[in-house]
Amino acid sequence: MTVSETTMKETVQATWKKRPLIISGPCSAETEEQVLETAQRLAKTGKVNMLRAGIWKPRTRPGSFEGIGTKGLPWMQQAKKLTGLPITVEVATAKQVEDALHFDVDVLWIGARTTVNPFSVQEVADALKGVKLPVLIKNPINPDLELWTGAVERVAKAGIDQIGLIHRGFSAYGNSEYRNAPMWHLAIEMKRRNPELPFINDPSHICGRRDILLDVMQKAVNLDYDGFIIESHIDPDKAWSDAKQQVTPERLAEMLDEIVWRKEDS
Ligand code: PEP
Ligand code: MN
Structure with a gap:
């Protein structure tokens, strides 16, 4: 292991303990320029701890x-080199885990459409055997805490x-203020059952629109969440996926300033 690899591992460990832990970046990696500019603008705010981007996108239809694919991974690695921000991507198959590890990704996340399928x-858990990386697990799209718990157990057993x-909220049929109903009581029950696990809010996929993000974020802070994973884009309206819910890095920084933080966090 080189010195810079050792330093990066320490950075990830320190980042994992940061409160609030703020993970941000585009819904999808689109071009190298977009990934690098997003990362640099996020880093410049001084408020973001980790860069996210979807490389393989599980789209409903x-x-x-459906994502830029493996060719986006070197862009993420370059963004990390430029900014020092650890990087995280979503993985849904063994091959994606293998590819992500090949590119020195720091944290992996399992998406809502994967958590739903044991x-x-x-498959992802088996590919993680012997790997020492943090893994974030989104709630399943349906309101089933046992499925969420099962995913945690499978990954822990690996x-x-x-x-x-x-x-990230739960699917519901019909019109609602939210893209995915937050069902706060379910989330809080999961948090109560797993007090030792960092509990992160994803306001982007709960809201589906940027005008109500701040309300959801404030609620999450009031409920003592440990941080956010929130989508940001250099030109949100032109995003290739989830355009309506993304904000610029600068707007994200403003929102983080507008939140009334609990005393312990500020
Ligand atoms: C995402 O984070 O861009 C994503 C696809 O989220 P989810 O799995 O919550 O739908
Ligand atoms: Mn998204």
Whole structure:
């Protein structure tokens, strides 16, 4: 292990303990320029601890942009080199885990459409055996805490000892203020059952629109969440996925300033 690799591992360990832990970046990596500019603008705010971007996108319907694929991984690695921010990507298959590890990704996350499927979670967990990386696990798209718990257990049994939970809301049929109903009581019950696991809020996928992000973030702070994973884009309206819910890095910084933090966090 080189000195800079050792330093990066220490950075990730320190980042994992940061409160609030703020993870941000685009829904999808689109181009190298977009990833690098986003990372640099996020780093400049001084308020973000980790860079996210979807490389493989599990879209509900075929025909939407399904992610840039493996070629986006070197862009993330370059963004990390430029900014010092650890990087995280979503993985849904063993091959994606293998590819992500090949590119020195610091943290992996399991998406809501994967958590829902025990076969997929098991495949990812098996690919993680012997790997020492933190893994964040989103709630399943349906309001089932047992599925969420099962995913945590499968990943833990694979030997991963740093697991975090992401609350991204639950699918509901019909019109609602939210894209995914927060069902705060379920999330809080999961938090109560797993007090030792970092509990992160994903306001972007709960809201589906940027005008109500701040309200959801404030609620999460009031409920003592450990941080956020929130989407940001250099030109949100032109994003290739989830355009309506993304904000610029600068707007994210403003929102983080507008939140009334609990005393312990400020
Ligand atoms: C995402 O984070 O861009 C994503 C696809 O989220 P989710 O799994 O919550 O739908
Ligand atoms: Mn998204």
